[in-house]
Amino acid sequence: MGVLGLTSRKFNKFFQIKYKIINRNYYTQKRLLSSNYSSQNDAILPVLIVGAGPVGLVLSALLTKLGVKCAVLERxxxxxxxxxxxxxxxxxxxxxxxxxxxxxxxxxxQPPVELWRKFIYCTSLTGSTIGSVDHMQTQDFNQIVSPVSVAHFSQYKLNALLLKQLEAVGFTVRSHEGLDHRPLAEREILMGHNCISVEATGNLVNVTTSFVKEGKHIEKQIPCSFLVGADGAGSTVRNLVGIEMRGEKDIQKLVSVHFLSQELGKYLMYEKPGMLFFIFNPGAIGVLVAHDLKQGEFVLQMPFYPPQQKFEDFSSEVLFFS
Ligand SMILES: Cc1cc2nc3c(=O)[nH]c(=O)nc-3n(C[C@H](O)[C@H](O)[C@H](O)COP(=O)(O)OP(=O)(O)OC[C@H]3O[C@@H](n4cnc5c(N)ncnc54)[C@H](O)[C@@H]3O)c2cc1C
Structure with a gap:
């Protein structure tokens, strides 16, 4: 996640400086964030968050709890x-x-912990089990290292709970049609808007977004005091402000197949319940993520090696019959 507020053109430097300013002048910053929007300039959002993934949604809820006005842009x-x-x-x-x-x-x-506490290594889902690892430890249940235990809950379900929370404190999810020509207001989540450029001038960050209306790309300017890049691993905001990603890129490519099968769910629930199934055999290698055995919701992740393999090699026909 990146945060941008505007006092410097040197974004990289600014990134570090701003954090320091926030810490040193907490009260000044607090006033700027909470009162500026309504009383001084209605067109300037105190905080604009790019990305309505779990990080952007959690941040919106936390900022709102602290009385900081914010809105979210989602591509x-x-x-x-x-x-x-x-x-x-x-x-x-x-x-x-x-x-x-x-x-x-x-x-x-979430599903009962007995259904997801194990990682299972096997030759196939119906074949022999090579081994299994119970990743839950006594300390997880006894609240020794943390007052709350780890959980197993799919991201889209988490996002739905976060949206419910945000709606309860006045957030609205909007398509670009719902906005027309008025500025983005606080507590709005604006869908279908791709952040494409960021410009720092004085105390403002000018964010340009692009959306599609009747087949045409239209650009919109959204000024804000602080911009937060919560737009995921390949963050556009991070790239736009020139912050490089550290470490190795593209470590591995995977193809993920999301499918529902109550039959498989029932089978695994009774035969070998687990969260991750590492499958090794000469015909196939993959990791099956059992998101919810009771609902029969799974994702099969398979290694993908372009250019030797093409995405089309994983067509639904091939996957269904293999
Ligand atoms: C198959 C899979 C399994 C995973 N399993 C786990 C796991 O078990 N546990 C775990 O902790 N993590 C896991 N992860 C990683 C986890 O999903 C990410 O860490 C998490 O999604 C990061 O949340 P985020 O809100 O930062 O980013 P994202 O969830 O990526 O959300 C970013 C949002 O920003 C939007 N966006 C991007 N660019 C722009 C733009 N230019 N303008 C506007 N909006 C934009 C995107 O559309 C997206 O909605 C997994 C990831 C995958 C793909």
Whole structure:
């Protein structure tokens, strides 16, 4: 996640400086963030967050709780139904504990821990088990290292709970049609808007977004005091402000197949319940993520090696019959 507020053109430097300013002059910053928007200039949002993934949504809820006015821009026109992440660590659960009952809701709605505490290594789902690892430890249940245990809950379900929380404090999800020509208001999540440029002038960050209307790309300017890049691993905001990603890129490519099978869910639930199934045999290698055995919701992840392999090699016909 990146944060940008505007006092310097040297974005990289600014990135570090701004954090220091926030820490040193907390009260000044607090006034700027909470009162500037309504009383001085209605067109300037105190905080604009790019990205309505879990990080952007959690941040919106936390800022709102602190009285900081914010809005969110999201490139996709709808929220993804791909399960993506599922394993939530202690630290994330501790943050969720601060959000009116979110940690408790996750614990209530997640599958029973007995169904996901194991990683299973096997030759195939119906074949022999090579070994299994129980990744839950006594300390996880006894609240020794953290007051909240880890959880197993699909990302799209988490996003739905976060949206419910945000709606309860006055957030609205808008398509670009819902905005017309008026500026983006606080507590709005604007869908279908791709952040394409960021410009720092004086105390403002001018964010340009692009959206599609009747087949045409239209650009819109959104000024704000602080910009937060919560736009994922390939962050556009990070690239636009010239912050390089450290470490190795493209470590591995995977093809993920999301499917529903109550039959498989029932079979695994009784035969070998687990969260991850590492499958090794000469015909196929993959990791099956059991998002919810009771619902029969799975993602099969397979290694993908372009240019030797093409994406088309993983067509639904091939996957269904293999
Ligand atoms: C298959 C899979 C399994 C995973 N499993 C786990 C797991 O078990 N546990 C775990 O902790 N993590 C897991 N992860 C990683 C986890 O999904 C990410 O860490 C998490 O999604 C990061 O959240 P985020 O909000 O930062 O970014 P994202 O979820 O990527 O959200 C970023 C949002 O920003 C939007 N966006 C991007 N660019 C722009 C732009 N230019 N303008 C406007 N909007 C933009 C995107 O559309 C997106 O909605 C998994 C990921 C995948 C793909």
């Amino acid at each position: 996709s026109t709808t929220f993804s139904k791909h399960p993506q992440a599922h394993f939530i660590n202690n630290r994330s659960m501790e943050v969720f504990r601060k959000l009116d009952g979110l940690a408790e809701e996750i614990q209530r709605f």
